[in-house]
Amino acid sequence: MNTVIDRSKDIGEFIPQPDDDMLICRCEEITKGEIRKAVHDGMWTLTEIRRYLRTGMGLCQGQTCSRLVKGIVARELGVSPAELEPATSRSPMRPVEMKVFGKEEA
Amino acid sequence: MKRYEVIIVGAGPSGLSAAIEAAKKGLKVVVFDENEKPGGQLFKQIHKFFGSKEHHAKIRGFKIGEELLQEADALGVEVILNATVVGLYSDKEVNVKIGDQIHHYKGDTVIIATGASENMVTFPGWTLPGVIGAGAAQTMMNLHGIQPGKKILMLGSGNVGLVVSFQLLQAGCEVVAIVDALPRVGGYGVHASKVARCGVPFYLSHTIKAVEGKDKVTGVVIHQIDERFMPIAGTEKHFDVDTVCMAVGLSPMSQLLKMAGCEMEDNPKRGGQVPIVNEYGETSVSGIYAAGDVSGIEEASSAMIEGKMAGVCVAEYLGYIEKEERDAELKIFEKDLDSLRQGMFAPKNRGKKIEKTDEGIDISTNLLEKGYVADDEIERFPGVTHKAGVHPVIECTQNIPCNPCQDACPKKCISTGDNITYLPFVKEDAECINCGMCVASCSGQAIFLVDEDCGDGTATVTLPYEFLPLPQEGDKGYGLSRKGEKVCEATVVSVKSVKAFDHTNLLTMRVPKEYAMKARFFKKAEV
Ligand SMILES: Cc1cc2nc3c(=O)[nH]c(=O)nc-3n(C[C@H](O)[C@H](O)[C@H](O)COP(=O)(O)OP(=O)(O)OC[C@H]3O[C@@H](n4cnc5c(N)ncnc54)[C@H](O)[C@@H]3O)c2cc1C
Ligand code: SF4
Ligand code: SF4
Numbered sequence: 215m216n217t218v219i220d221r222s223k224d225i226g227e228f229i230p231q232p233d234d235d236m237l238i239c240r241c242e243e244i245t246k247g248e249i250r251k252a253v254h255d256g257m258w259t260l261t262e263i264r265r266y267l268r269t270g271m272g273l274c275q276g277q278t279c280s281r282l283v284k285g286i287v288a289r290e291l292g293v294s295p296a297e298l299e300p301a302t303s304r305s306p307m308r309p310v311e312m313k314v315f316g317k318e319e320a
Numbered sequence: 321m322k323r324y325e326v327i328i329v330g331a332g333p334s335g336l337s338a339a340i341e342a343a344k345k346g347l348k349v350v351v352f353d354e355n356e357k358p359g360g361q362l363f364k365q366i367h368k369f370f371g372s373k374e375h376h377a378k379i380r381g382f383k384i385g386e387e388l389l390q391e392a393d394a395l396g397v398e399v400i401l402n403a404t405v406v407g408l409y410s411d412k413e414v415n416v417k418i419g420d421q422i423h424h425y426k427g428d429t430v431i432i433a434t435g436a437s438e439n440m441v442t443f444p445g446w447t448l449p450g451v452i453g454a455g456a457a458q459t460m461m462n463l464h465g466i467q468p469g470k471k472i473l474m475l476g477s478g479n480v481g482l483v484v485s486f487q488l489l490q491a492g493c494e495v496v497a498i499v500d501a502l503p504r505v506g507g508y509g510v511h512a513s514k515v516a517r518c519g520v521p522f523y524l525s526h527t528i529k530a531v532e533g534k535d536k537v538t539g540v541v542i543h544q545i546d547e548r549f550m551p552i553a554g555t556e557k558h559f560d561v562d563t564v565c566m567a568v569g570l571s572p573m574s575q576l577l578k579m580a581g582c583e584m585e586d587n588p589k590r591g592g593q594v595p596i597v598n599e600y601g602e603t604s605v606s607g608i609y610a611a612g613d614v615s616g617i618e619e620a621s622s623a624m625i626e627g628k629m630a631g632v633c634v635a636e637y638l639g640y641i642e643k644e645e646r647d648a649e650l651k652i653f654e655k656d657l658d659s660l661r662q663g664m665f666a667p668k669n670r671g672k673k674i675e676k677t678d679e680g681i682d683i684s685t686n687l688l689e690k691g692y693v694a695d696d697e698i699e700r701f702p703g704v705t706h707k708a709g710v711h712p713v714i715e716c717t718q719n720i721p722c723n724p725c726q727d728a729c730p731k732k733c734i735s736t737g738d739n740i741t742y743l744p745f746v747k748e749d750a751e752c753i754n755c756g757m758c759v760a761s762c763s764g765q766a767i768f769l770v771d772e773d774c775g776d777g778t779a780t781v782t783l784p785y786e787f788l789p790l791p792q793e794g795d796k797g798y799g800l801s802r803k804g805e806k807v808c809e810a811t812v813v814s815v816k817s818v819k820a821f822d823h824t825n826l827l828t829m830r831v832p833k834e835y836a837m838k839a840r841f842f843k844k845a846e847v
Binding site: 277279300306311313314 | 354404405406407408415417420421422423424437439440442444446447571573575576578579584586587588592593
C-alpha cells in the first residue's frame with residue numbers, strides 16, 4: 215500500500231463537473247465538488263479530507279460515504295482507491311453521546 | 321473490569337460458530353452484539369440455503385441462526401445483546417456500550433466477527449427517501465413485516481439483489497426491473513431464474529441515470545452503458561417506482577481491527593479493508609482473530625467454518641487443547657472450506673469469464689444476460705431428460721457447491737456425481753415415485769416434475785410455489801414461460817403442502833402438452 219503521496223505531482227486545475235453538487239456525505243452534507251476542491255486545496259489523504267471537511271464524522275461514522283469519498287479522492291489524484299490509506303479508526307467506532315462516553319462503569 | 325478467556329464481537333454465523341467451538345473446549349466465552357436479536361444476517365434470510373448437509377443446506381437461514389443460538393446456549397455461552405463494541409485495543413481491552421454506560425472488558429483472546437456493511441453508489445437523487453439498501457429492505461420485510469414500497473427497482477444482480485428481489489415479490493411488492501452495470505448476472509443462475517419466471521425483466525449493462533422526485537422517489541431513469549461504463553445516449557428508459565433498492569456489494573466492517581493495530585490491506589477481492597490474517601484467521605496482533613465477512617465477503621456457510629477455525633485456535637492458544645488436536649480439527653475445516661470455494665462463483669473465479677461448465681457444456685448465455693435459460697438451451701443440460709410418466713426435470717445449469725437434491729430423493733434418482741459442484745443429473749434407471757421431495761428441497765427452486773404426455777393432449781408440471789394466497793385445486797390461469805410470459809392456459813390440479821416440504825408448496829398444473837417443457841410458473845387468471 216502506498217502510504218506516502220508524492221506531493222510534487224501535478225494534478226492539474228480544478229475543473230467543475232456537472233454533478234459537483236451531488237451530496238456524498240449525507241450526515242455532514244458534503245458534496246462531490248467540495249471533496250474534489252479540497253484535493254486541489256492540498257488535502258491528499260483521507261485523514262486530511264476528514265479534518266478539513268468533516269466527511270465521515272457524522273452520525274453514521276462514514277459507514278455509507280467512506281468508500282465513496284475514497285473513490286472521488288483517488289480519481290482526482292489519478293491513483294487507484296486501494297493505494298490510499300484509509301482514515302484512522304478510533305474509539306468510539308459508533309457515535310456515542312458524551313454523557314454516555316463519560317459514564318464508565320465503576 | 322471483567323475478564324473473559326474469549327471475547328467475541330458479533331453474534332452472526334461466524335461469531336456464534338466460534339463461540340460454540342471455543343465453549344466445547346471448555347473456554348469461558350462472551351459474545352457481544354449491537355442488535356436486539358442474535359444471528360447477524362441470518363435472521364433476515366428466509367430462503368433455503370445452498371451447500372451440503374454439513375453446511376446446513378436446504379435449511380432456511382433464520383433456522384440456522386436459531387440452531388446455532390440453541391447450541392451456544394446449551395454450552396453456556398453468554399450472549400449479550402444491545403451491546404455495541406465501540407473500542408478495541410492491542411492489549412485486548414474491549415469497550416462496550418450497554419445502555420447508557422461504557423463497560424470495560426479484558427479478553428485473553430478476541431475474535432472479531434462484525435460482518436459487513438452495504439455499499440452505496442451515487443446518482444442524482446440518491447439521497448431521496450425511497451432509495452434504500454437491499455439489507456434495509458430485507459429487515460423491513462422479514463423482521464418487521466413492512467413492505468418497503470409498492471413498485472421497486474433493484475440495482476444489482478448479485479445473489480443479494482436476486483434473493484431480495486424474490487422476497488419483495490413474496491411480500492407482494494412489484495419489482496419492475498433488476499438492473500446491473502455489468503454485462504452478466506452476478507448471482508447464481510437458479511436465483512435469477514426464479515425471479516425471471518415471475519416476469520421481472522433484467523437490464524444488464526445498464527445503470528441508474530437519475531432518480532426522480534421532490535421529497536420522495538416517484539420514478540427512475542436507467543440507461544445503457546458501454547464496455548467502458550460510459551452511458552449510451554438515447555437508451556434511457558423510465559419506470560414509475562416509489563422505491564429504488566441498492567444491492568451493490570458489501571464492505572467488511574473492520575474498523576475495530578484497525579483500531580487495535582492489526583495490519584490491514586485494501587483487497588478488492590475480499591471486498592475492501594481487511595485484516596491481514598493467516599489461513600485460520602489470526603491477525604498480526606497475537607491473540608486477536610477475525611472470522612466471517614469482516615475478513616473477506618463470502619457466505620454464511622464459509623463464515624461458520626471460519627468461526628469454528630478461530631474457536632479451535634483460541635482453545636489451543638490458551639492451552640485447552642494440544643497443537644495436534646487443533647491441527648487435526650483444522651484440517652477437516654480446511655477441507656470443508658475448500659469444497660465450498662469451488663465452482664464457477666468461487667472467489668478464485670471472480671471476474672473470470674466462464675464459458676463452459678466443468679462437464680464441458682456451453683453455459684447458457686441467455687441466463688447470464690436475461691436471467692433465464694432459453695428454450696433452445698435447456699435441453700443440453702444433464703438434469704433435463706425425457707421419459708414416459710412423471711419424472712424430474714432439473715434446470716440447474718451452473719457449477720455451484722450444492723447438493724440437497726441428491727440427498728432428498730428416496731429413490732436415488734438424482735445425483736451430483738463425485739463433486740458437490742457438478743451439475744445434478746437424473747440417473748438412467750431412475751424410478752421416480754412423484755413424491756416431490758426433490759422439488760421442495762432444491763434451494764434454487766430449479767426442479768420440476770413433468771408428465772410430458774398424459775394421453776389426452778395435456779401434460780402436468782409440478783413446480784415449487786412460495787407465494788400467498790395459495791392457488792386452489794381447479795383454479796384457472798396461465799402457464800408462464802421461463803421469462804415470465806403467459807404462454808398457455810393452465811389449470812391447477814393440486815397444491816400440496818406437507819411438513820417435510822418446509823413451507824415450499826408444490827403446485828401441479830395441467831397445460832397443453834406442447835408446453836410441458838416451456839411452462840414453468842403459474843399465474844391465476846384475474847376475475
Ligand atoms: C440477502 C442476502 C442473502 C444471503 N444468502 C446467503 C445464502 O443463501 N447462503 C449463504 O451461505 N450466505 C448467504 N448470505 C451471506 C451471509 O448472510 C453472510 O455472509 C454471513 O451472514 C456473514 O456472517 P458474519 O458472521 O461474518 O457476519 P454477520 O452475519 O453480518 O454478523 C455480524 C454481527 O456483528 C454485529 N456487530 C457488528 N459490529 C458490531 C459492534 N461494533 N459491536 C457489536 N456488534 C457488532 C452485527 O450486529 C451482526 O449481528 C446472504 C446475505 C445476504 C445479505
Ligand atoms: S419426485 Fe421423489 S422420487 Fe421422484 S425424483 Fe423427486 S425425490 Fe426422487
Ligand atoms: S438442483 Fe440440486 S444442486 Fe441445483 S440448486 Fe437445486 S438442490 Fe442445488
